[in-house]
Amino acid sequence: MxxxxxxxxxxxxxxxxxxxxxxxxxxxxxxxxxxxxxxxxxxxxxxxxxxxxxxxxxxxxxxxxxxxxxxxxxxxxxxxxxxxxxxxxxxxxxxxxxxxxxxxxxxxxxxxDLTQLNYPALAIVGARSATNTGNENAYHFARFLTSQGWCIISGLASGIDTAAHQGALAAKKPHSTVAVLGTGMDLVYPARNRELAHQIAAQGLLLSEYPLGTRGLPHHFLQRNRLVAALSKGVLVVEAALKSGSLTTARLATEIGREVFAIPGSIHSPLHKGCHQLIRNGAKLVESAEHILEEMGQTLPLALAQTENPSAKRQSPKLDQLSPEQQQVLSVINYDGMSPDQIQHHCKLSTAQVGAALVQLELLDLITQQQDGRYLRS
Known part of the structure; x- marks a missing residue:
């Protein structure tokens, strides 16, 4: 005070x-x-x-x-x-x-550090049970936006929130991230994020409206979301189911005149249905952090965008460097996700051949395995 x-x-x-x-x-x-x-x-x-x-x-x-x-x-x-x-x-x-x-x-x-509140801020929110791709998007968007002068706001929850805070800290800028808690300042929820909370306190800012000793109750986190929305000039939803608290944050942001952005995904994924609903209702569809900067009135030199933007194409091994089995398996995997049985059915290889190819393709970052066992293109 x-x-x-x-x-x-x-x-x-x-x-x-x-x-x-x-x-x-x-x-x-x-x-x-x-x-x-x-x-x-x-x-x-x-x-x-x-x-x-x-x-x-x-x-x-x-x-x-x-x-x-x-x-x-x-x-x-x-x-x-x-x-x-x-x-x-x-x-x-x-x-x-x-x-x-x-x-x-x-x-x-x-x-x-109270000066974190002086920087332009963008909230990054999304599912607690996020996919690996969702977490990577949150991390890289946060890191890139922090490098461009933005402070990242989120709620210290598992999944997207955690990845966003980590990405902001990784940018190693004077401004980094603000975590808005749904508990008292002397408690951390989830407990696995205790070390992350210590890092944010040392390099960013922890914020709570709840008295010391207050444990996290469901309505506390919904209340917390209004602070996340208000502290930010815009809210990016990375992954969200239809009943996600992130949609509440987006709605509150709209009500107080903040921009809302959403990353699209597979039409078959429950974790993208919330984002698609937001886009149908007027949220800005974004495929790169540069899209956010453009909407917020900040331009980015093309060379910088290509080298730092998380959506810039990654260097991938040339297809002719892959084995015939790896090329065949990669050719049948889509961006919606396929089970190993579906992959084997389409490429007519043995179980062992498919398994070996999947391992190598994942090591090369060409595909990603989801929590439900499906594989999709990276």
């Missing part, structure tokens, strides 16, 4: 954010009528009762309970660390982009 704020002001902001039975909507109503939190606590019960139930008014006028006092002191003590911050609505570091929301958080917990 801004060091210019007095201790009593900081205390009041934290208390207001932690008050039992005080919804964010009621808190904002009180702020609108009385000013800063410490001014709310100076009001009489009768005055407060004009806006909130009498029992809640009496709670606000009384001294905090022992439990509430303990939570307030825990938050204030947490913020004593140099890289840990409490950002209230009135703080100069509070992200102004969140004022586009009808319900901006009263208080944000931040860990890491």
């Amino acid at each position: 801004n060091t210019a704020a007095s201790f009593s002001e900081r205390y009041a902001w934290v208390r207001l954010s932690l008050e039992l039975n005080l919804s964010p909507t009621l808190a904002r109503l009180l702020l609108a009528n009385f000013g800063l939190p410490h001014q709310i606590y100076e009001q009489s019960v009768s005055t407060l009762s004009r806006y909130v139930p009498t029992q809640l008014a009496a709670q606000l006028r009384a001294s905090p309970s022992d439990e509430l006092e303990q939570r307030i002191q825990q938050a204030l003590q947490w913020a004593q660390a140099p890289d840990q911050h409490l950002l209230c609505l009135a703080d100069s570091h509070y992200p102004k982009a969140l004022f586009n929301l009808h319900d901006p958080p009263l208080l944000l917990y931040a860990k890491g």
Whole structure:
């Protein structure tokens, strides 16, 4: 929290954010009528009762309970660390982009480099159970966009979120990535991303609206998505099923005037149906990170695009360098995915020949095996 704020002001902001039975909507109503939190606590019960139930008014006028006092002191003590911050609505570091929301958080917990919030940002979101291709796309798009001056926003979830954060960090720029959590700042979900969270805190920024000790509940992650959308100038959906939370992020982004982008895929893949629905509803179809830069008004020199853009063609072995069996197997595999039995049926080779060819083609990055065992062209 801004060091210019007095201790009593900081205390009041934290208390207001932690008050039992005080919804964010009621808190904002009180702020609108009385000013800063410490001014709310100076009001009489009768005055407060004009806006909130009498029992809640009496709670606000009384001294905090022992439990509430303990939570307030825990938050204030947490913020004593140099890289840990409490950002209230009135703080100069509070992200102004969140004022586009009808319900901006009263208080944000931040860990890491606050200057990350000063860079133009793009959100990259998608499926937790993403395909290898989806994860690679998220990683390379994030790395490339970070190299072009963008900060990558995502939610630290498994799959696409993880790959996007990793790609942004790999660009090794002063700006990198912001992870918006659906838990308290002292918890990491999923637990396997604990090390990634430490890397982001050291090189980027962790952000949460939830008090310390808050465990991840399903509705927390849906709430978190609105912050991901608001912090960004645009949202890229890499892979998403029809009921994916990423579609919620895209919808919220549209509602507040952000651009929405989607990467298309196989018409047979459940993980692409959400992206296709977004495209039908007006999202920009993108096949390269350059498409995003063009839409956002940023041009890229052609030479740079060809060398760094993740969609630029990869150097592949010449087909005449493959064995006849490998060429035959590769010729029947499409971009929708085929099982080994389907491949064998089409190319009329033995099981052993098909298996050997598949292994070599995968090592050459010409094909990719999906989690369901199908193979598709890279």
